[in-house]
Amino acid sequence: MPFFRKPDTEALWKDEFSIHTADERYVSRRQFTKFLTLASLGMFVGSLWILARSYLMKGAVFPRATVAEAREIPVGGVKLFAYPTPADRCILVRTGENEYNAFSQKCTHLSCAVYFERETNRLACPCHHGYFSATDGSVLQGPPPRPLPRIVLERRGQEFVAIGVKVG
Amino acid sequence: MHGYEFYVDPSRCIGCQSCLNACEECETHRGQSMINFDFIDRKGTTASAAFVCWHCDDPTCAMVCPADAIKKGEDGIVQSSLKPRCIGCSNCVLACPFGIPKIFPEREQMMKCDMCYDRTSIGKRPMCATVCPSQALAYVRPEQIAWRREKPANVFYFGKQRITTKVHMMVPADTEAISLDVLDHIWEATDAVLSQA
Numbered sequence: 001m002p003f004f005r006k007p008d009t010e011a012l013w014k015d016e017f018s019i020h021t022a023d024e025r026y027v028s029r030r031q032f033t034k035f036l037t038l039a040s041l042g043m044f045v046g047s048l049w050i051l052a053r054s055y056l057m058k059g060a061v062f063p064r065a066t067v068a069e070a071r072e073i074p075v076g077g078v079k080l081f082a083y084p085t086p087a088d089r090c091i092l093v094r095t096g097e098n099e100y101n102a103f104s105q106k107c108t109h110l111s112c113a114v115y116f117e118r119e120t121n122r123l124a125c126p127c128h129h130g131y132f133s134a135t136d137g138s139v140l141q142g143p144p145p146r147p148l149p150r151i152v153l154e155r156r157g158q159e160f161v162a163i164g165v166k167v168g
Numbered sequence: 169m170h171g172y173e174f175y176v177d178p179s180r181c182i183g184c185q186s187c188l189n190a191c192e193e194c195e196t197h198r199g200q201s202m203i204n205f206d207f208i209d210r211k212g213t214t215a216s217a218a219f220v221c222w223h224c225d226d227p228t229c230a231m232v233c234p235a236d237a238i239k240k241g242e243d244g245i246v247q248s249s250l251k252p253r254c255i256g257c258s259n260c261v262l263a264c265p266f267g268i269p270k271i272f273p274e275r276e277q278m279m280k281c282d283m284c285y286d287r288t289s290i291g292k293r294p295m296c297a298t299v300c301p302s303q304a305l306a307y308v309r310p311e312q313i314a315w316r317r318e319k320p321a322n323v324f325y326f327g328k329q330r331i332t333t334k335v336h337m338m339v340p341a342d343t344e345a346i347s348l349d350v351l352d353h354i355w356e357a358t359d360a361v362l363s364q365a
Contacts, residue, residue: 019230021239021247 062164067102067151068092070158078116080105083151083162089113090151092160093134095121100160102151103137109144123148169243170291174283175313175320176219177338180304183207183216187296187305194284194295197248202281203296204268218305220296221246221268221281222324223334229260229269229280238278244334245285249278265326283335313338321345 018024067081067090079092081102089105093116103123105113112127122140123132130142137148152164191201204219227246230238237253238260240246249260256276260269269280284294288307297307306313313320313336320336323345337346 014231017236019227019238019240021241024239 062162065162066159067153067162068160070100070155070160073100076118081162084165090162091116091123092151092153093123095134099135100153100155101135101137102153102160102162103132103148104151104165106148107144108139108146108148109142114148169245169288171309172288172291172293172307173310173313173320174220174294174297174335175306175308175338176335177304177306177316177318178215178217178219179318179338180302181216181218182302182304183214184301185218186299186301187218190295190299191281194286196282196286197279200270200272200279202270202279204266204281218296218300219266219268220283220294220305220335222266222322222331223283225332225334228329228331229264229278232259232263234259243289245283245288246280247282247285248280251277254278265324265329265331317341319343324348326350 062084065083067083068079073079073092073094075094075097077094081090081092082088083090090102091105091114092100092102094100103114107114107125107127107130109125109128109130112125114123114125114130114132116122116134117124117131120131121134123134123137125131125142125144128143130144131140132138132144132148133140137150139145139147146167150166151162152166154161154163185205187203188201188205191197191203192199194202202220206217206219208215208217223240223244223246225244227238227240230240230246233249234257235249235253235255237249237255238246239250254277256271256273256278258271258278260278260280261267261271269278271278284292284296288294293307294305296305297303300306310320316338318338319341321339321343322333322336324331324333324337325345325347327349339346
């Protein structure tokens with residue numbers, strides 16, 4: 001049966017309840033089993049691929065990138081940057097006079113962007129009220145299952161250089 | 169299928185009923201004959217006629233089936249009802265103008281001639297055609313039937329309903345289509361007949 005039927009070609013009931021075996025859309029038990037088997041095989045291969053990729057990524061070399069200057073951030077201020085790729089948004093928080101912490105901005109729950117809550121000194125995710133510590137990125141409250149990945153910084157005079165990402 | 173066609177010629181039927189017995193031997197419906205066998209006029213003549221399903225291009229039985237149980241394959245064979253679907257309502261039995269489908273109340277299922285699908289689909293001849301001694305039921309290539317005096321026709325008129333079929337009927341050479349109006353065969357009993365009854 002074509003997806004869009006031409007009007008007035010044939011009675012609708014003849015189309016919907018076709019007498020031809022070829023138009024049969026009944027799914028047999030065997031077809032369903034085939035679908036189940038192939039789908040779970042696909043899921044298995046997909047999981048293997050994700051596993052292999054995470055193993056390969058362990059030894060990944062991160063680029064060095066200058067992300068901020070110390071004097072442009074006041075105490076309690078933030079600076080947003082992207083590291084290691086332009087798609088990975090990060091947040092650099094100055095929590096004290098000499099305390100600079102950078103984290104991935106992607107909430108570990110469902111990837112909403114976290115923001116810095118100065119009053120409570122924590123990173124908040126507005127989507128489901130997940131809270132992370134602004135000093136070490138650990139989960140304080142809410143649904144996130146893992147702490148925020150930390151961006152390892154190196155201070156060179158006034159400049160901050162990102163040298164890696166530490167997960168967990 | 170496989171270049172063969174089915175031809176029915178009632179004028180050749182000698183009433184031996186071999187086809188009925190051969191049909192019963194079929195493994196898919198052992199013990200049940202799917203042939204429609206008729207004595208035309210038992211009192212007046214020895215004429216008889218054996219019919220198989222005509223496998224209409226637009227099968228009435230399948231069109232009236234409320235359970236969507238009767239299906240026609242791409243090879244033009246109208247199959248018996250699907251067992252998981254058939255509800256045994258007899259709609260097809262009443263609707264078929266040829267009177268082909270048979271209802272089996274104990275099984276609540278309709279079964280009909282499927283031209284021995286297990287045989288014909290692999291190029292063998294149907295059971296009935298293999299045994300018919302006068303070839304009133306013939307499963308041959310079209311060029312083999314051409315030498316007969318009659319000619320094959322597969323257009324039927326039942327009143328206003330026009331039916332074209334896969335199985336051919338052998339008709340007189342000057343006939344194009346077989347026409348039958350039920351009204352022509354309804355007669356009003358005279359008083360003499362009624363008094364006898």
